[in-house]
Amino acid sequence: MLVNNKVLADKFIIELIEIFNKHNWRIEKSNGGEYSLFDMFCKRLEELDNDSDRELILELTNNYLLDEYEKYMIDVFRMFLDKNKELIKKIKTIHMFPVQDKNYPGKTKSGNLMCYLFQATFMRRFEEFHDKRVRIVETFEAIEKYKEEIECLILIDDYVGSGDTLLGCINLIEEKGIKKEIIKSITLVVQKSGKEAIEKYGVDLYSAIIRNKAITDNYNKEDAEKKIQQMEGISKKLKVKNKSLYLGYKKSEGLVTMIKTPNNTFPFYWYEGKRDGKFMMAPFPRRNNVGVDE
Structure with a gap:
């Protein structure tokens, strides 16, 4: 030692x-x-x-909080579905997008891994993964390609701190023609101040864990x-x-x-x-x- x-x-x-x-x-x-x-x-x-x-x-x-991905992913997605039952019933395809830094679009971040994990077997417990199309789009170009089909866009990340990166990502998505009213965010862990910043902007944020200072x-x-x-x-x-x-x-x-x-x-x-x-x-x-x- x-x-x-x-x-x-x-x-x-x-x-x-x-x-x-x-x-x-x-x-x-x-x-x-x-x-x-x-x-x-x-x-x-x-x-x-x-x-x-x-x-x-x-x-x-x-x-101190060290990640527990499977548990948190199940918890937060269950929370999201409970709050959006009617919306999910209406749409044919659920669109997901990994949160990206607007200054470095395309750079691999934790949101990409999160989107990959949404394909995992432990997420198949939800019926929405049985009878809905879940489309993961990983580039801003893909958002433009499918924007006419997007009825709800879920931004995915593992952690939101100040909210700056997420807000920047939302702004860039809006520039691609997606209205913030159809954008929602799922993250495993969020700082309370970050959650307040995102929701003040008018985007719902769902998280398994909220952390204070x-x-x-x-x-x-x-x-x-x-x-x-x-x-x-x-x-x-x-x-x-x-x-x-x-x-x-x-x-x-x-x-x-x-x-x-x-x-x-x-x-x-x-x-x-x-x-x-x-x-x-x-x-x-x-x-x-x-x-x-x-």
Whole structure:
């Protein structure tokens, strides 16, 4: 194991084991160049300068959400169908579209995997997959091709944070001739602020899990202000270059990892860089050194 007991006291290792057990996360030993999640987490805790910061991180990690795709997909689609029974009865074809970044259309994102999973056997429990045509369109060009047939377009993603990417996608779809009144969105997990932004725009959003801000919404004002300053200090110590991400993108204060870790999550969990010339591993990294070249 990578744990340095001179830095990380036993009480923190014990508490981390309890958290892993609570979340049903596997505790394994690192093997050569393969690092276990538990060891990477311990290493990241070691990199903090004081026990007060370690205590805050462990306190927050109790509420960390790691993906459970099958369960969430079934839950959220059931919710969508319950709210749209009459609409679904009327239409012959259900159209789905993976949420895409309007600035990088065509780039593979988690929405593409979500659309693929909608073809899985565990989704066949719904009768709508038996007697309806479910057409997955994956490009904006395809939306233009089928726009005369689209009576309801469901935008699919695994996570919505601030709502910026989803709103941008909706705007581009509107430019292709689809009215927002027939657009709906399904996501597994959403930040409360993101859901409010999408629904304020006039698009229904369905989600299995709604997440609030991890600190601001869970502590009294005085305690929250102290913990916010403490978390900003942690991000600074980890050499997070972009100060606007100290509390996650748009100060989302997220505690979420899906297929990837969104930048809405506190950088402690995903940021990797160098400190004193040494590479710092994160438990749920999101560096772009692994990806598809165009």
